[in-house]
Amino acid sequence: MTDTKKQAMTLRVRRGRPGEVARYDAFEVPYEPGASVLDALRWIRENVDPSLAIRYSCINANACKECMLLVDGEVDYACTARLGSEAMTIDPLSNKRLIRDLVTDIVPPKEQLARIVIARKKKP
């Protein structure tokens, strides 16, 4: 394996719940040419801080479209955005309701448990 040749880069990640003061955690993550931002975020969860909240499913195929966030302020998919060799800043989408850390509410309203509970209560 070539792990030993990997360099490191710094990923600044926005943390916290709605209403909390913005906080950024800086993580030193392995850098390999071609790696994605999602690779780094998953590495953080697996090796440093599993409490980091992120949303993704297909990992690599850019098929599920669940991992959209802000990379240095630009909207992008974490699975296709390239990890840079210098520092990068990752934020949740700014136009969606924040749930926690990098997870925003992209669930269609009709697929949310709370709404289904209400809808079922209204049923005769």
Next chain:
Amino acid sequence: MTSDPIHLTTDVLVVGAGGAGMYAAISAARNGGDVILADKSLIGRGGATIMAQMTVAAAVGHQAPDHWTKHYADTITAGRGLCNERLAAILCEEAVPRIFEMDAWKVGWARENGHMKQVTAPGHSVPRCVYVDFLNTGPAVAKCLRTQVAQGTNIARISGLSITDLVTNDGAVTGAVGFNLEDGAPVTIAAGAVVLAGGGLTGIYKRNSASANMGGDSYALALRAGAELVDMEFVQFFPIGHLAPRLVGMDPIMWDPFRYKLGGRLLNGRFEEFIERYGAQDAGKYTATRDIISYAIVKENEAGQASPHGGAWLSFEHVPEGELRTAFGPVIDRLLANGIDLTKQSIEVSPIALYRMGGVRVDEKMFAGVPGLYAAGEAVGGANGANRLSGNAIPETFVFGERAGRYAAKAARGEAQAWNARTAKSALDELRARSGSGAATPQRGVEYHGLAREMRAMMWEKVGPIRTGVGLADALTRIRAMRREIEAEPAVVESVFNLSLQDWFDLRASLITAEAVTLAALNRTESRGAHWRDDFPANDPKMELNQIVALDSGGLQTSWAPVCRR
């Protein structure tokens, strides 16, 4: 967290909302059932369907004369004597109406001169495989089914609902327990019938083409509810999955058509051709079968002749650029965007876990043997025997999904009244204990990932494309110990989007699934289809039997059963 759980009631609960789950929901609703369709990811976005690349096999006979019995014959040949023939016949016969139904729902099957275009995939005797678009069939299928599900008036869709256990009462499945990922709230669902549609287990392997939620959930839920699994030793490895350099936004199994169409040379770490040393005729024709390529690459690795990342080189450097462009136009640009210029460099490939033939043991109604329990799609075992024919995975989601939903709806009417809250208590207690209490401890949970990594590496090395009795026995011992170790892992305190809670239940499911695969592989002392035993390289006609795995007092038990013939 001792408040009452959120409680819902439905006729049919479908667990998993990929292609099979969505089809099951549509089918259950149109057969009169009130449906809850739940997925721990988003409806129609998680799972395997959305990642499917192309080719959906069905004998619609548009490209050339065909009949489902020919498709069936090809499926049986690929299955090396172990196909459940009744399930295989249902798969091949009903794939045809399902393809037409998807066509009526405007999925957009590729057309040529007004008819559906069909191509020949390996192992098929006629051009039989429909598709939507190169690299885009899965997303198109998922989108089409999402639209149909959304139009169903009796289908409640719940994204981000993770089912941790089924609930049984008096030997019947009566519902499920889970939690809402967004706020951690425990949920109980009373259901007249449950359809398991969260199949797929390739995530238990280090090298795989899986999405995040293909760690074997449905097999674990089925075992824990008292159902049986079948053929778990058979895992299909794709021989030339992408290994390096890092490639994003593309399917790791994309190299197959390149190799067939253009003739890619496979080279070992010393840049020598090696496939022919393993008994295959490859040079210039590239017709070596998948199993021989997988075997040869793994053996070269064992002999210390691997490419730098532990695979083999795949080279197209001898193919003129014009030819590459003609064959794969826009894909060449996507590769260049990944920094890969096929005219100037080789890439590294390796066998990767792609699919499993085994799964929940069901009858023709997709009934899993425990009253109230059904399975669909990749959760179902047996139709493909010891090896799956290319193109049979997506029809399996449609056909088995439609059947499971239909029969579950018929069985479910009025049955949700059988719910008894006391029977959900142990599963709820477990969920609450795992959710923890007190102050948040953010570092907790790294341990799960260490165990998960160890499991995936071990499954790859010892329960992968080439297996031996010694390696399998080692793996089995370690997996059993790991199943005990995770019970002692600390809870992770976080109520909002607690992925670590999800990780723990995922790992519990993966470990019991891994144990089922390993135990079944150890017992099968022969080589057949996708199961290769280096210590038993010959096929043993006496083992033309299906292996059954069941859970008994926490331990897995196996037995043999005659193959289900038509």
